[in-house]
Amino acid sequence: MIKLENVSKEYVAGVPALSDISLDIDEGEFVFVVGDSGSGKSTFIKLLLKELDPTSGTIWINDKPLNKIKRRQVPKLRRNIGVVFQDFRLLKDRNVYENIAFAQKVIGENNLHIRKKVSKMLSMVGLAAKYRSFPRQLSGGEQQRVAIARALVNQPKILLADEPTGNLDNNNAWEIMKLLEEINNKGTTVVVVTHNMEIVKVMNKRVIRMKKGVIVSDSKQGDSNDED
Amino acid sequence: MKISSTLYSIQQGIKNIWRNKMFSLASIATMSACIFLFGLFFIIVTNFNSMVKDAEENVAITVFFDKGISKEQTKKIGEDIKKRAEVKSCKYVSAKESWDSYKKRYFEGHEEYADVFENDNPLKNAAHYEVYLNDVSMQEHLVKHVQALDGVRKVQHSKDVAGTLSAFNKFIGYISIGIIVILLGVAVFLISNTVTVGISVRKEEIAIMRLIGATDFLIRAPFIVEGIIIGLIGAIIPLALLYSLYGNIVTYVGKQFNVIENILNFVSEKQVFVTLVPVALILGVGIGLFGSMITIRKHLKV
Numbered sequence: 158m159i160k161l162e163n164v165s166k167e168y169v170a171g172v173p174a175l176s177d178i179s180l181d182i183d184e185g186e187f188v189f190v191v192g193d194s195g196s197g198k199s200t201f202i203k204l205l206l207k208e209l210d211p212t213s214g215t216i217w218i219n220d221k222p223l224n225k226i227k228r229r230q231v232p233k234l235r236r237n238i239g240v241v242f243q244d245f246r247l248l249k250d251r252n253v254y255e256n257i258a259f260a261q262k263v264i265g266e267n268n269l270h271i272r273k274k275v276s277k278m279l280s281m282v283g284l285a286a287k288y289r290s291f292p293r294q295l296s297g298g299e300q301q302r303v304a305i306a307r308a309l310v311n312q313p314k315i316l317l318a319d320e321p322t323g324n325l326d327n328n329n330a331w332e333i334m335k336l337l338e339e340i341n342n343k344g345t346t347v348v349v350v351t352h353n354m355e356i357v358k359v360m361n362k363r364v365i366r367m368k369k370g371v372i373v374s375d376s377k378q379g380d381s382n383d384e385d
Numbered sequence: 386m387k388i389s390s391t392l393y394s395i396q397q398g399i400k401n402i403w404r405n406k407m408f409s410l411a412s413i414a415t416m417s418a419c420i421f422l423f424g425l426f427f428i429i430v431t432n433f434n435s436m437v438k439d440a441e442e443n444v445a446i447t448v449f450f451d452k453g454i455s456k457e458q459t460k461k462i463g464e465d466i467k468k469r470a471e472v473k474s475c476k477y478v479s480a481k482e483s484w485d486s487y488k489k490r491y492f493e494g495h496e497e498y499a500d501v502f503e504n505d506n507p508l509k510n511a512a513h514y515e516v517y518l519n520d521v522s523m524q525e526h527l528v529k530h531v532q533a534l535d536g537v538r539k540v541q542h543s544k545d546v547a548g549t550l551s552a553f554n555k556f557i558g559y560i561s562i563g564i565i566v567i568l569l570g571v572a573v574f575l576i577s578n579t580v581t582v583g584i585s586v587r588k589e590e591i592a593i594m595r596l597i598g599a600t601d602f603l604i605r606a607p608f609i610v611e612g613i614i615i616g617l618i619g620a621i622i623p624l625a626l627l628y629s630l631y632g633n634i635v636t637y638v639g640k641q642f643n644v645i646e647n648i649l650n651f652v653s654e655k656q657v658f659v660t661l662v663p664v665a666l667i668l669g670v671g672i673g674l675f676g677s678m679i680t681i682r683k684h685l686k687v
Contacts, residue, residue, distance in 0.1 A: 208595075229601070232599060232601075235595075235598035240596050240597075246593055246596075259597075260597045263594050263598070263599035263603055265387035265390040265603075267389055268389070307597070308597075311598070
């Protein structure tokens with residue numbers, strides 16, 4: 158599903174943000190990517206979304222090498238990758254329904270289809286009763302649920318979550334992690350970038366640990382080792 | 386592009402204008418001023434051209450012949466003149482007709498004073514050709530040619546009228562082009578500024594659109610729509626204003642200055658606006674499109 162082969166990225170020549178990374182993430186896997194700031198986690202996410210191109214090496218998503226994808230084909234690639242951020246990135250002037258529907262509108266779905274899909278997503282994230290609320294009227298956990306619903310409404314095969322619990326209290330963080338696990342159980346490949354080691358330990362999933370742009374460990378499910 | 390995406394782009398384009406009301410208003414106002422002036426010059430030039438044409442039809446060259454010239458030779462000169470492309474018409478006026486016309490003009494009401502010349506036409510050598518031109522600027526050229534013809538004594542023409550009319554027409558044209566070019570530049574600059582503000586206001590939304598797989602076109606289309614709408618409104622307002630002003634001015638001049646109305650022969654509203662409306666609309670939409678496109682290229686690298 159996701160494959161990196163000897164991938165390196167240098168923003169400034171001679172200063173690598175990622176060095177010779179190789180890894181495989183299979184379909185339906187739940188993977189944590191952990192590491193301190195500056196370890197290369199954000200660069201990793203940006204490379205998967207083709208916001209950046211690697212300096213060397215090859216990345217495959219759904220068996221397609223990203224370096225062979227033309228610029229105009231990038232939107233199609235991104236429709237297969239849902240993405241969630243620490244700061245939710247919701248549109249403040251639009252309500253919950255409109256925020257989720259936005260993802261469908263930009264790919265040109267018709268209103269009837271949008272209504273059905275958004276209702277389904279709202280039920281899944283448990284916000285059916287709050288569809289008219291604006292982001293400022295929601296808690297952090299609820300806002301992140303809206304962001305997850307928006308990321309999934311186009312039925313991507315992969316969900317990337319960049320510090321999804323970073324702005325949440327403990328209870329809300331766990332709620333979100335449970336939701337991500339449910340999504341993974343339904344077949345979506347989930348990649349969570351985090352530095353919340355407590356969650357990583359308890360969730361008991363595969364953990365890729367990065368440091369200064371290099372993978373220092375890749376432990377299988379239930380083999381997590383908290384070094385921090 | 387799907388219908389829903391088209392509707393989305395139009396809706397967002399209108400929203401952009403609404404969100405940046407002040408900038409949009411400034412752009413529309415400048416665009417209106419620009420197209421108003423364009424329309425004004427267009428109307429002036431159209432009317433002036435029409436008046437010049439009228440004047441051209443009345444500016445004639447008079448060709449006098451050598452004394453004792455034969456009828457055949459006179460005829461030959463006439464044929465030679467008529468062959469010229471710049472000649473609209475060439476009329477022979479005999480000595481008698483010249484005298485009759487003179488009498489009518491100078492002895493009107495006292496024709497008996499002219500009777501003393503009854504048997505001795507003072508204009509017996511004044512038979513001539515009255516030559517009218519298609520284009521008054523060609524007068525000089527034709528005069529040179531006719532003067533060189535055998536049997537031609539004198540060619541009378543009004544050098545000043547021809548020269549002034551063509552020079553003034555050109556002058557108006559250059560001035561209007563200069564002012565319009567400057568105003569077009571200002572309009573493009575203001576539209577570009579409005580779109581730049583729109584892009585920075587929607588920065589977050591654009592970033593989200595990119596991440597969820599919106600195409601480049603869908604991200605850019607609302608800003609193009611914004612530019613087109615500003616251009617369209619900026620063209621419709623001055624057109625409506627010019628239409629109502631023109632009608633009123635023509636009516637006012639007709640009522641107040643009966644005398645000069647015959648000289649200032651205004652072109653009809655229909656004749657002016659049948660060309661001005663499409664040209665102004667295309668100009669407005671074109672400037673809007675151009676302003677937004679260059680801004681998108683500069684600030685919205687998708």
